Amino acid sequence: xxxxxxxxxxxxxxxxxxxxxxxxxxxxxxxxxxxxxxxxxxxxxxxxxxxxxxxxxxxxxxxxxxxxxxxxxxxxxxxxxxxxxxxxxxxxxxxxxxxxxxxxxxxxxxxxxxxxxxxxxxxxxxxxxxxxxxxxxxxxxxxxxxxxxxxxxxxxxxxxxxxxxxxxxxxxxxxxxxxxxxxxxxxxxxxxxxxxxxxxxxxxxxxxxxxxxxxxxxxxxxxxxxxxxxxxxxxxxxxxxxxxxxxxxxxxxxxxxxxxxxxxxxxxxxxxxxxxxxxxxxxxxxxxxxxxxxxxxxxxxxxxxxxxxxxxxxxxxxxxxxxxxxxxxxxxxxx
Amino acid sequence: xxxxxxxxxxxxxxxxxxxxxxxxxxxxxxxxxxxxxxxxxxxxxxxxxxxxxxxxxxxxxxxxxxxxxxxxxxxxxxxxxxxxxxxxxxxxxxxxxxxxxxxxxxxxxxxxxxxxxxxxxxxxxxxxxxxxxxxxxxxxxxxxxxxxxxxxxxxxxxxxxxxxxxxxxxxxxxxxxxxxxxxxxxxxxxxxxxxxxxxxxxxxxxxxxxxxxxxxxxxxxxxxxxxxxxxxxxxxxxxxxxxxxxxxxxxxxxxxxxxxxxxxxxxxxxxxxxxxxxxxxxxxxxxxxxxxxxxxxxxxxxxxxxxxxxxxxxxxxxxxxxxxxxxxxxxxxxx
DNA sequence: GGTTAGCACTTGTGCATGTTGAGTGCTAAG
DNA sequence: CTTAGCACTCAACATGCACAAGTGCTAACC
Numbered sequence: 001x002x003x004x005x006x007x008x009x010x011x012x013x014x015x016x017x018x019x020x021x022x023x024x025x026x027x028x029x030x031x032x033x034x035x036x037x038x039x040x041x042x043x044x045x046x047x048x049x050x051x052x053x054x055x056x057x058x059x060x061x062x063x064x065x066x067x068x069x070x071x072x073x074x075x076x077x078x079x080x081x082x083x084x085x086x087x088x089x090x091x092x093x094x095x096x097x098x099x100x101x102x103x104x105x106x107x108x109x110x111x112x113x114x115x116x117x118x119x120x121x122x123x124x125x126x127x128x129x130x131x132x133x134x135x136x137x138x139x140x141x142x143x144x145x146x147x148x149x150x151x152x153x154x155x156x157x158x159x160x161x162x163x164x165x166x167x168x169x170x171x172x173x174x175x176x177x178x179x180x181x182x183x184x185x186x187x188x189x190x191x192x193x194x195x196x197x198x199x200x201x202x203x204x205x206x207x208x209x210x211x212x213x214x215x216x217x218x219x220x221x222x223x224x225x226x227x228x229x230x231x232x233x234x235x236x237x238x239x240x241x242x243x244x245x246x247x248x249x250x251x252x253x254x255x256x257x258x259x260x261x262x263x264x265x266x267x268x269x270x271x272x273x274x275x276x277x278x279x280x281x282x283x284x285x286x287x288x289x290x291x292x293x294x295x296x297x298x299x300x301x302x303x304x305x306x307x308x309x310x311x312x313x314x315x316x317x318x319x320x321x322x323x324x325x326x327x328x329x330x331x332x333x334x335x
Numbered sequence: 336x337x338x339x340x341x342x343x344x345x346x347x348x349x350x351x352x353x354x355x356x357x358x359x360x361x362x363x364x365x366x367x368x369x370x371x372x373x374x375x376x377x378x379x380x381x382x383x384x385x386x387x388x389x390x391x392x393x394x395x396x397x398x399x400x401x402x403x404x405x406x407x408x409x410x411x412x413x414x415x416x417x418x419x420x421x422x423x424x425x426x427x428x429x430x431x432x433x434x435x436x437x438x439x440x441x442x443x444x445x446x447x448x449x450x451x452x453x454x455x456x457x458x459x460x461x462x463x464x465x466x467x468x469x470x471x472x473x474x475x476x477x478x479x480x481x482x483x484x485x486x487x488x489x490x491x492x493x494x495x496x497x498x499x500x501x502x503x504x505x506x507x508x509x510x511x512x513x514x515x516x517x518x519x520x521x522x523x524x525x526x527x528x529x530x531x532x533x534x535x536x537x538x539x540x541x542x543x544x545x546x547x548x549x550x551x552x553x554x555x556x557x558x559x560x561x562x563x564x565x566x567x568x569x570x571x572x573x574x575x576x577x578x579x580x581x582x583x584x585x586x587x588x589x590x591x592x593x594x595x596x597x598x599x600x601x602x603x604x605x606x607x608x609x610x611x612x613x614x615x616x617x618x619x620x621x622x623x624x625x626x627x628x629x630x631x632x633x634x635x636x637x638x639x640x641x642x643x644x645x646x647x648x649x650x651x652x653x654x655x656x657x658x659x660x661x662x663x664x665x666x667x668x669x670x
Numbered sequence: 671g672g673t674t675a676g677c678a679c680t681t682g683t684g685c686a687t688g689t690t691g692a693g694t695g696c697t698a699a700g
Numbered sequence: 701c702t703t704a705g706c707a708c709t710c711a712a713c714a715t716g717c718a719c720a721a722g723t724g725c726t727a728a729c730c
Binding site for chain 1: 437469568570573574591
């Protein structure tokens with residue numbers, strides 16, 4: 001038996017199964033793909049593939065379906081990325097237009113990606129580790145309530161309401177604002193924890209309590225901007241693609257709602273700089289996603305964008321879409 | 336036949352059906368509820384109820400299930416709001432603790448509500464029509480890029496990146512900031528469109544172009560804060576409650592993702608100040624929700640909070656939960 | 671008049687049974 | 701190594717049947 005044909009058979013099985021949702025048998029294979037051999041030969045090949053754990057049969061007299069391992073081999077060694085259609089390119093291009101607002105862009109990105117792939121699209125807010133402090137603002141909302149605003153040079157704005165121990169004077173607040181602003185403007189958000197204490201220490205004793213509170217607020221904001229959020233779209237696709245197939249949708253929805261889970265999932269996926277990373281079925285650390293695959297890649301300065309769908313998905317097309325979207329996203333946000 | 340008993344029968348049917356998910360027959364009714372009559376009598380009553388369109392039989396020899404109209408009557412005239420359990424009260428109470436940040440509170444609110452009701456919880460961001468301008472900030476991000484920040488006295492912060500036609504000077508920006516701040520601090524966001532032009536008109540000619548651009552940005556932000564958003568949680572409950580029942584989950588997820596749809600739905604629901612409003616099955620304007628019900632009510636200054644679930648839901652308990660949560664929400668945010 | 675017991679009737683559900691067809695694995699020959 | 705042939709397996713589908721749940725109706729009852 002020839003090794004190349006074995007892989008060819010696996011590819012045919014994966015493609016047919018993804019397309020038809022039904023176990024594929026030896027006879028159907030030789031008909032649909034012009035492999036130059038008979039069904040019996042294919043059967044032998046399939047027996048070997050099954051022995052190697054790449055495909056499995058749901059029951060004795062059904063066709064075979066790929067296992068997680070089979071998909072893995074397919075993705076790693078067999079599939080070649082499909083080029084996008086002109087229409088798809090155009091759709092992605094149109095992302096370039098419109099306002100520069102990060103929120104808007106990400107919002108449109110997930111929508112586009114979910115439509116392109118018919119899966120659930122997920123995007124992580126851009127990392128702002130390297131972001132610099134651009135501006136600080138303290139606003140008195142109530143006698144003991146101060147709104148702390150931290151603006152980074154990336155245009156991202158963090159806000160937080162804090163409670164002061166005692167009444168706060170407007171002029172004291174102004175003073176502290178310029179004090180803080182003078183000390184931390186231009187420093188990296190990530191460095192705030194080291195810089196802030198010294199600012200507090202330099203304050204007059206009577207302001208130190210308030211300064212401390214405000215510093216806490218600022219630090220929380222900088223942590224907050226690192227504690228990334230995700231945005232998603234296309235959850236309805238989950239229901240659609242599983243209309244007659246039992247990917248129990250419940251656990252998947254749960255996972256999607258737990259931002260923490262998704263964030264860990266994405267960051268655990270290691271960033272292959274050459275292309276997209278795929279995590280298939282039980283390879284996923286989270287049990288609820290045992291029948292799901294994640295296709296993701298980094299963009300900009302390391303945040304992730306990707307999709308989530310059933311293991312039975314069209315990997316080449318999906319990977320192409322994710323990669324293309326990530327590239328455009330990098331171009332827009334990175335530039 | 337007595338009218339009160341007829342209603343009693345309807346109530347029993349609704350309650351049993353909600354509980355068991357199965358059509359309920361005359362015999363089971365007399366056993367489970369000690370109505371003082373025989374099953375034959377119940378059958379007669381049920382025939383009448385069916386004639387009035389309040390219940391229906393899936394097929395000839397099955398029990399009856401309530402129709403939308405039946406649920407409607409049940410909600411309007413029969414059910415009485417169940418008091419919450421002590422544990423539930425406690426859970427809601429604990430909402431009072433923790434940070435005052437609006438985002439945080441709403442986030443926790445939807446989570447809580449979805450757990451309380453086992454449905455999808457939805458909350459609309461508070462209206463800020465009456466909000467006053469508290470602070471304005473212009474931050475130069477790049478030579479031609481300005482970040483406009485608008486802070487309201489409610490603590491809500493709006494942000495937007497705008498492109499200037501030509502290079503912007505830092506001092507010009509400072510000047511304009513104090514000019515704008517002086518003119519519009521304390522005015523209602525809703526009034527900005529009327530106030531801003533005069534501010535622009537008062538500027539020196541050489542600054543007028545930039546001022547105009549900034550004014551546009553501010554106005555967009557004030558519009559933006561009126562263009563409400565919604566937050567939701569518990570979509571996984573949809574999958575759970577429909578494990579063996581065909582509320583096609585796809586259209587519902589689609590509706591939930593379209594904020595516009597949900598916003599219209601919520602605002603169309605009219606605000607009954609005495610309690611919660613319920614929209615049942617086909618009463619919903621959106622087709623995808625033909626098998627779903629929405630239970631919602633207003634909080635604070637008119638924004639909505641509520642849940643969405645299958646028509647077959649435990650209305651009394653759900654309504655109690657929604658009402659209680661809305662009250663606490665009003666207390667926290669309104670105070 | 672409202673209520674009830676009794677009974678015939680309808681119909682979904684579960685079960686056993688048989689049939690079909692897709693698909694496999696094996697063997698023996700090319 | 702490939703292939704034709706064949707026996708075998710098993711899900712899916714259909715058919716027939718008994719059963720149980722539930723109804724509607726009628727006639728008797730208070």
